Amino acid sequence: MNYKKITSALLAFGLLCPLSTEAIHAQEIDKNQVQVEVAQPGLTIGKLTEPQNDTKENIAKKYLKGEVQGAKAQQEQVTTEKSVDFQLTNKETKENQTEVRLTQTYKSYKVYGQDLIVKVDKNGVITTVSGKVVQNLEKQPNLTITNFLSKNEVKSSLRNTLQIPNDALEKEFASETVIYKKQDGSYTYADVITFTYENNDQIISGHAIIDLIHGEMLFQEKMIKNKEQQPVKQAATPQLFLAKEQGTGVNALLENVLFNIAKGSDGKFYLADLTRGNGIYIYDANYADSKGGDSQAGYPGTLVSSKTTTFADKEAAGVMKNLSAIYDYFKTQHNLKSYDNKNTKIVASVHGFDSTEVSDGVKTDYVNAFWHPAWNQMVFGDGLNGKLTSAIDVTAHEFGHAVFSGTTKNNVVKYPSDETNALNEGLADFWGTQIEFYVKKDKGNWIMGDTLGGLTIRDIPNEIGDGGQKLYTNLQDFYKDGNSQESHVNSGIISHVLYQLAEGKTYNGVTVAKQGNDKISKIVMRALQNYATSAEDFDSLHSHIVQAAKDLYGSTVAKEVDKAFLAHGYKALPQTNKVIEVQKGN
Missing domain, CATH: 3.10.450 (Nuclear Transport Factor 2; Chain: A,)
Known part of the structure; x- marks a missing residue:
């Protein structure tokens, strides 16, 4: 009968130890060279195994289950529980390695939202493991029922x-x-x-x-579409072609804007940009009531059209201009195609409405915008005379939610923790600021919604959140009594870290060297595309962003990045970390 013996070993490494992924692959294979170079929360990097002769999927599974002889691993990334296994969810080639994403299972049931990333080189050597394995599930009372x-x-x-x-x-x-x-x-x-x-x-x-076990409703999302008793006959949607002319319009800030449009087989022009991926489409929802996101009736609405190339709908013109710039930013700066790198169609509805948020019932007073993951689209209200639709940072924030889901390959209906929710919200703010700088250059800033005429959504530098309330920026605030765990309130715990790094500010007595927007945005994107998982938490994102900085720019920049996290109350990344060495016997 086979059994596994796990012994502990102490691994010493420095934070500034340079890591070259290419150098790891270029090394001559030596069975005595199995070693860990980085061991931090939710991240282990090095030559973690000897060469394995098996499929990349099986190599990854065996590692996570502690079945690879002589492998080095962190305790939080392996398990020997008999009822735990791992299922493949995605496999692709990145930087000459095979990236395998797996979800953890227990008694053949998936552990909700718990996925891991394992990178395997061409020789069958595991070089990177990202994410955490849930431990001691066999000790959970409910799971024995x-x-x-x-x-x-x-x-x-x-x-x-x-x-x-x-x-x-x-x-x-x-x-x-x-x-x-x-x-x-x-x-x-x-x-x-x-x-x-x-x-x-x-x-x-x-x-x-x-x-x-208890019959409790843990999450609900209900969407309602009303049927028309007497359906109105509508003309078939015309076939669309790329128009030779550009569309023109005036947005809600009275700015002249240009954008690509399509021409229909009916002779009309439509707000559909067919040049960017699988298209950007702007619809008129005609104030359909989304009822807190529960009702999809009336969405996305009618594709906005015009008899000429001039579009009179200022809200629609503003959103089309913004989404064009947002698509271009992610593609040119990060080589990300749409929000999921699959050039997925981008859909937005203007003239949206939500009766749960409008006390006076006036449909044009809806002051909000949202990304609805189940609908795969954005919705914009008309409040503030339509200014939401012209605010590039607001539109980019909503698109940022889609980027977080798309890059982490997330397919859950609810994020698994309040920490993940807060990180998702804070990173959406970050992308909002980055795209504003991309569009406005030196006129950009770190204030969400500064063009809305008096309504500031979040002022990251001054730590002001929605409605003037405190924006939490220190990780210790997350655990304080009285913190409702509302994700917008806690978003500053990551967005303020990135602000300090980009601008080179002092916070809590700690000064970091200015890194600039371009460098920090590339670091964040690398972390999201290579290390972040669906269950990302504060500790793991800390180590993932520091590692991404080291990958791209070396140890000096990585040290500055780490300083900013520590200034915001994050735990110090370990310079000596306990790893296990897997041994198998009979």
Whole structure:
């Protein structure tokens, strides 16, 4: 009978130890050279195994399960629990290595949102492991329970909680049982559900997560589309072609703007840019009520058109101009095509509305914009005389949410922790500022929404958040009593770090050398594309960004990056770290 023996070894390394990925691959293979060069929270780099003769997927799995003889690893990145395994979710070639992404499973159920990245070189040597393995699942009381809600009980709970009308027929019900981490830190069995119900009046669809042990609704997202009793006949959508002429318009700030447009087979011009990836399309939602994101009825709306190349809709013109610049920024500066590097179609709706956020009921008073991941689109309200649609940083912020999801290959319906939510929000602010600098050059700034005429969304330098409240910028604030864990409030815990680095500011008595926007944005993008996972937390993003800085610019820059994190209350990255050496025997 096989068994695994794990012994501990202390690994010493310096923060400023230079790392060259190419140098690792170029080294002559020597069985005695297995070593770790970097061992920090959620990140291990080096020549972590001897050459392995197997598929890249199996090599990665065996490493994470502690089954590779002589491998070096951090305890948080391996497990020997018999019921734990790993499933492949994505595999691609990056920098002459195979990047394997896997999700952790327990008793064949996926651990919700818990994925890891393993990079394997051409010789079958593991060089990088990013992410964390959930430990000690066998000690979780809920996971020893085998008697949980039946499928019919789950459906009944779903209908009752979401108030699905009795006459609505089930058209779709897909569920996956997962291991889910609750707010109190415990793990339970839960069903992640995709549903659609339909009656004569409505189509009700969405996602939900239900605790299978206690029947608790852990997450819900309901979208409603109203059916028209007497459908209005509409002309078929015309075939679109790239127009030779550019479109013109005036945005809500009374600025003249130019943008690419399409010409339809009906002779009209449309706000569709067919030159950028699979297109940028701007729709008029005509104030359809999104009801807090629950109702998709009326979205995306009608593709904005004009009989001439001049578009009178100032909100639509503003968004098209902004999204063109945003697409160009990510492609030219980071070689990122659309938000997921797959040139996915970009969709936005203007003249949006949400009755849950407008107290006076006036549809043109909706002062907000949002990215809806289930709809894969952005929505903009008309509030502040349409100025939201002309604010490049606001549009870029919403697009930044899509970038976070796209680069981390995220396919969950809810991020697994409040830390991930805060990082997602803070990085969206960061991209908002970076694209404003890209468009406005020296007139850019670190204030979100500074063109909105008195409404400041977030002032990162002055630590001011929504509505003038405190923007938390120190990691210790995240754990204080009274912190509601609202992601916008905690967004400064990462955005202010990046502000300090880009501008070379002093914070909490710590001064860092100015790195500039171009350098810091490239560091962040490398971290997102190479190290960040769906379950990114504060500690892991710290080590991932420092490593990305070292990869691109060397140890001196990496040291400055680390100083900024430490100034904001992050834990010091270990200079000696405990690793394990895997041994197998009979």
